[in-house]
Amino acid sequence: MNYENIFEASVEIICDLKDFDEDEVKGDMTFEQLDLDSMDFIELQVVFRKKFGVNMESEVFADGKVSTIDEMCHYVLELRQAA
Amino acid sequence: MDRQAWFAMSTEIKNWDAIFVGAGITSLACAALLAKKNPGIKLLLVDKHIVAGGYASVFSRPKANATFDCSLHKLSGMQHQGNLQRIFEYLGLDNALELVYPEDYFCSFFDDHSLPLPNDANGVEKLLCKQFPAESKGIKTFFEQVRTFGRNGYYQFQMQEGSFEPDIAQLRYAHKNLKNITVEQGLDELFDDQKLKEILAAPGIYVGGYPEDLGYLYYLHVVYATLNKGNAYVKGASQNLSNTLAKQIEDAGGKIQLGTKVEEILVDDNLCVKGIQTKRGNFYSDRVYVNVSPHYAIEHLFDEKIDFTDIKEKLRALKPARSTTTVYLTTDCSPQELGVIHSESMIFSSQLCNAAVQRKAAELNDFDEQLSEEAFWKHSPMEVTNYYKLDSAGGYVICLNVLDSIKHWPMRRTQPYREKKQRAAEIMTQRLINHVPQLEGRINYSEVSSPHTYVKFTNNTDGSGYGAMVSTDLSGHLFHRKFPVKGVEFVSAWVAGPSYEAAFGYAEMKAKKWRAA
Ligand SMILES: Cc1cc2nc3c(=O)[nH]c(=O)nc-3n(C[C@H](O)[C@H](O)[C@H](O)COP(=O)(O)OP(=O)(O)OC[C@H]3O[C@@H](n4cnc5c(N)ncnc54)[C@H](O)[C@@H]3O)c2cc1C
Numbered sequence: 001m002n003y004e005n006i007f008e009a010s011v012e013i014i015c016d017l018k019d020f021d022e023d024e025v026k027g028d029m030t031f032e033q034l035d036l037d038s039m040d041f042i043e044l045q046v047v048f049r050k051k052f053g054v055n056m057e058s059e060v061f062a063d064g065k066v067s068t069i070d071e072m073c074h075y076v077l078e079l080r081q082a083a
Numbered sequence: 084m085d086r087q088a089w090f091a092m093s094t095e096i097k098n099w100d101a102i103f104v105g106a107g108i109t110s111l112a113c114a115a116l117l118a119k120k121n122p123g124i125k126l127l128l129v130d131k132h133i134v135a136g137g138y139a140s141v142f143s144r145p146k147a148n149a150t151f152d153c154s155l156h157k158l159s160g161m162q163h164q165g166n167l168q169r170i171f172e173y174l175g176l177d178n179a180l181e182l183v184y185p186e187d188y189f190c191s192f193f194d195d196h197s198l199p200l201p202n203d204a205n206g207v208e209k210l211l212c213k214q215f216p217a218e219s220k221g222i223k224t225f226f227e228q229v230r231t232f233g234r235n236g237y238y239q240f241q242m243q244e245g246s247f248e249p250d251i252a253q254l255r256y257a258h259k260n261l262k263n264i265t266v267e268q269g270l271d272e273l274f275d276d277q278k279l280k281e282i283l284a285a286p287g288i289y290v291g292g293y294p295e296d297l298g299y300l301y302y303l304h305v306v307y308a309t310l311n312k313g314n315a316y317v318k319g320a321s322q323n324l325s326n327t328l329a330k331q332i333e334d335a336g337g338k339i340q341l342g343t344k345v346e347e348i349l350v351d352d353n354l355c356v357k358g359i360q361t362k363r364g365n366f367y368s369d370r371v372y373v374n375v376s377p378h379y380a381i382e383h384l385f386d387e388k389i390d391f392t393d394i395k396e397k398l399r400a401l402k403p404a405r406s407t408t409t410v411y412l413t414t415d416c417s418p419q420e421l422g423v424i425h426s427e428s429m430i431f432s433s434q435l436c437n438a439a440v441q442r443k444a445a446e447l448n449d450f451d452e453q454l455s456e457e458a459f460w461k462h463s464p465m466e467v468t469n470y471y472k473l474d475s476a477g478g479y480v481i482c483l484n485v486l487d488s489i490k491h492w493p494m495r496r497t498q499p500y501r502e503k504k505q506r507a508a509e510i511m512t513q514r515l516i517n518h519v520p521q522l523e524g525r526i527n528y529s530e531v532s533s534p535h536t537y538v539k540f541t542n543n544t545d546g547s548g549y550g551a552m553v554s555t556d557l558s559g560h561l562f563h564r565k566f567p568v569k570g571v572e573f574v575s576a577w578v579a580g581p582s583y584e585a586a587f588g589y590a591e592m593k594a595k596k597w598r599a600a
Contacts, residue, residue: 016255017258035558037557037558037561038557038561039262039557042239042242043254043258045242046249046254047251050251055244058243061564062563062564062565063564063565063566064565067565
């Protein structure tokens with residue numbers, strides 16, 4: 001499992017959640033730009049747990065440590081490596 | 084310890100482990116859970132009111148021999164595997180409090196008949212299929228949606244932490260088909276019969292929204308929580324719950340300082356919170372939980388030099404839920420003897436189809452006074468609670484509630500305001516008397532709370548008693564993301580969602596994060 005796999009999966013989920021086309025979604029896009037709401041975050045957490053076996057903490061989203069798709073992918077990768 | 088000695092001590096303790104601005108139910112639940120999980124923790128709750136609980140409190144009128152509850156205090160999630168039931172057990176509240184489980188979910192009153200709904204989901208489904216046979220397919224679909232999608236929403240905190248695994252296909256379906264429609268649209272898709280739609284939408288009053296306001300997916304969870312997961316009331320009313328929590332906090336070494344307004348949340352030069360300022364002195368902590376409305380907090384409690392541009396922008400999208408106009412009544416003998424036989428009733432207007440149209444017309448006309456009174460007071464569903472039936476110790480008390488808007492209410496302490504209160508009392512009381520004629524001449528005390536009353540007592544935006552509206556637009560709900568002041572967290576209906584159960588669920592989630600933070 002590498003960064004690219006996680007990025008691809010993230011783009012797929014986000015396109016599904018928000019009706020973006022795949023080529024519209026870029027790694028440096030912020031969650032605000034993606035218009036993710038509180039229910040979307042929960043779905044992201046659930047899907048990532050099922051797909052990658054990681055538990056993303058809500059706090060990292062809340063305090064802004066994770067604010068873009070890139071940052072989220074790195075965070076997931078870190079969680080995978082720590083597991 | 085006397086008051087002065089306590090103040091001397093509290094200013095000496097420079098470091099409270101956490102301070103809560105406001106002692107509403109979310110603060111009380113969070114502090115009680117923190118105290119139970121972390122023995123020795125030093126918690127300070129400060130509230131401007133003279134009793135703890137915010138909306139979860141009562142006020143007395145000794146001359147009328149009555150105690151009135153400020154909110155309905157119908158607790159959802161009070162059956163096996165209910166979230167609130169579980170937290171009650173953890174805190175020992177199930178033993179400390181006496182609970183009343185009502186027979187009915189509520190009784191629906193129409194012009195020509197009444198229909199009591201049993202207090203279990205299968206019973207309601209069966210009864211409605213019998214009453215509305217042409218709609219039975221839609222009724223089955225509705226209750227199936229409640230059981231699947233409503234259930235997923237209900238266990239959202241467990242879903243986040245991984246102890247509840249939803250079916251992804253269900254989540255996706257709900258996201259695409261149910262999340263972006265209102266209750267009005269969701270019910271219109273399933274049903275033609277207006278009476279049935281009104282009955283199914285009535286529990287929206289528990290969360291501060293009419294069918295045109297609330298998101299359908301969210302609403303399925305409200306029905307799941309209040310009906311499928313059981314409901315109960317507390318003997319001694321909501322104040323008993325609040326006081327019991329307050330006692331637990333104080334027994335564990337915490338302090339609840341009432342009658343003390345927080346003037347400012349103090350922040351250091353590095354944008355880290357350091358405490359609060361009150362007329363009775365400053366209290367220090369590097370963690371402050373904000374229980375008050377976020378709009379009020381940003382506007383009034385922080386130094387104006389702090390840049391809240393982003394937060395303010397997000398807060399513009401965080402719309403308050405509807406406020407309430409409440410008529411508190413007492414009768415000269417037991418309300419049951421006079422024909423108010425159910426603990427809770429919903430009274431629907433004869434102009435069923437018109438209620439939503441009239442509300443929208445009122446709004447479009449800048450909440451014109453006459454249109455608004457017609458729409459909100461006369462034609463929207465009115466909720467009636469017979470408190471005497473739930474707890475006779477409070478007196479012969481009946482409360483009437485309609486969801487309302489502050490926008491057509493004049494300022495307090497003016498003649499037009501007093502006259503309007505009088506009109507609200509007359510119109511709403513008459514609606515009840517139309518259905519229960521024996522009440523005529525038997526009401527011996529009446530008092531009205533308006534949306535302004537709610538602002539006065541809680542500082543909640545527009546008098547909302549339910550925090551933010553959970554509509555199809557959730558963009559404002561993450562207003563606290565990347566909050567510029569470190570150590571500030573929000574605990575209230577504005578982040579948890581309306582209801583005691585949501586308050587306890589959110590408080591539990593916050594309390595679990597204590598170490599991690
Ligand atoms: C009419 C009505 C009926 C309801 N019925 C039900 C029901 O049946 N079941 C249910 O589950 N829920 C019900 N609700 C919803 C429920 O009551 C609320 O969701 C819940 O009580 C909100 O709690 P909270 O923690 O957000 O704080 P709030 O109750 O809003 O408390 C905020 C506290 O902050 C204090 N405060 C404000 N400013 C300051 C300041 N500057 N300094 C110090 N303190 C301050 C206030 O005094 C108040 O005590 C009802 C609400 C209403 C209005």
